Amino acid sequence: MSREFKDTVTSLIRDIIKEEGLSKQDLYIDIEFPKEKQFGDWSINVAMKLAKECRKRPLDIAELLAARLREKLMASGYDKKIEKIEVKSPGYINIFFSNEALDDILKLIQEKKNDFGRSNIGNAQKILIEFVSANPTGPLSIAHARQAAVGDTLANIMSFCGYEVTREYYINDEGNQIKNLGLSLQARYLQALGRKDAELPADGYKGEYLVSMAEDIVKSKKDAYAHSDDKTLQFFSEYAATEILREINNELSDFGVSFDTWFSQKQLAQSGEINKVFAVLKDGGYLYEEDGATWFKSTVFGDDKDRVLIKSDGQFTYLTPDIAYHRLKFARGFEKLINILGPDHHGYINRLKAAVCALGRKKDDLSVLIIQLATLFRDGKPVVMSTRAGEYITLRELMQEVGRDASRFFFLMRRCDSHLEFDLELAKKQSLENPVYYIQYAYARISGIAEVIRSGENKKIFEDTALDLALLREEETLDLIRKLNLFPEVLITCSLSLEPHGLTTYLRELAGCFHAFYNKYRVYSEENLPLSKARFVLVDCVRQVLYTGLRLVGVGSPERM
Structure with missing residues (x-):
């Protein structure tokens, strides 16, 4: 059913409430989609919201609203x-x-094709989604991979729903972690030159990727950097960060993720934006000095305690450049910011939202999604990993083992705030047990039918056969049409809730409805061409929605399997 008709129904109910004097408020009319068919295609609970104000039974209010709605629908x-x-x-x-x-739903899908499900709910609002933003100190981990899948899919869905979305990667390319990275590469370089006394710093990076990087430097530069001074350390730090960032970009590109902008923390520090943000906070009266440090009055905006911006030794805390960065995001014209972060940033939300308020914005202008960790399972047992020891499966290794499609889809099968168990063996299975295979197989089945129908003499026979959608009245058929009808609302819900997992759930359910239909009914039969044509239109609509949904998730749609 079209979005326009849904809006018409909610508008009519509002008119009835006003005409009957049931409420002085402008109530939000929520239309739900019942899971059980006995409760209809739409369900509205506004009568229960009105009961207290009207001092009437919800059932009586519902009877009145239903009767008036029937009248208005008939008149319209x-x-x-x-x-x-x-x-x-x-x-x-x-x-x-x-x-x-229900017939109109199929006609609408045929008409809209790739645009079925597209909406303007976003009204061209400018959105900046910052995600991944991994330190350029090593390959992307499984945690980063899940953040990448969530962020990119959310950006795809929101763009499809009418938002103007920009994807951004924030590069943490200065600070102690970059210094330690440089020291670690320097040690590996000296070891490659044969220096047995060269040791990694205690908090250095132990991954093998630095060993191969050091060997490359020896091949091209020989012993040109065998001495130690500030310029040498700067060379190793910048070299390592640049090479790792290049590999991160390549990994993400192979994962189907691309960014519109890459924003450097180092450039931010050199731009003078931090001084500007201090001026704004000072003018607002949100700074004070205590114990030799400069504090931000974040408790004014609901934080549990005030936060230090400049430590007593004159160094900035991590929060300081982050506030400047977010101020600059708004200054660049973005109306809504979405940050996608790992679980170790949960305590960071309130202080960042407080900073946004101090900058003159609303709390809701910033949304922070915390993506919980994923555990890889092999043969029923968790894969033990240690980032500190440099022992972990990278995104590239995961893609090499299970493929890009399975990697992306599996990361989206749970809510962002839920821990994810990633079954490697299941992800590799070429069977209907694998949810990705299950969905892609539905698409391939329909593509096979389309190839038969649209080739040779069959094409002209089908074109000459009149289309009669009234022939589609079996229970499984109607269930399939109703499931197709939900697609636009699923996308809108994903956009508004910032939860893309709803789309993967929907695609599995749609594929399930199709397989149930296909296993019971024959689509093409020469004995009944009118019914065959109607059924083909139905499954071709399923193919269209599967294609669009998989594309938004970043998963391929193979025509043969």
């Missing part, structure tokens, strides 16, 4: 889209679509 010419409107205790208004309305 929409009554043919509705089979019936029922009221159920304690006060639900359940709307059942007519067969004609």
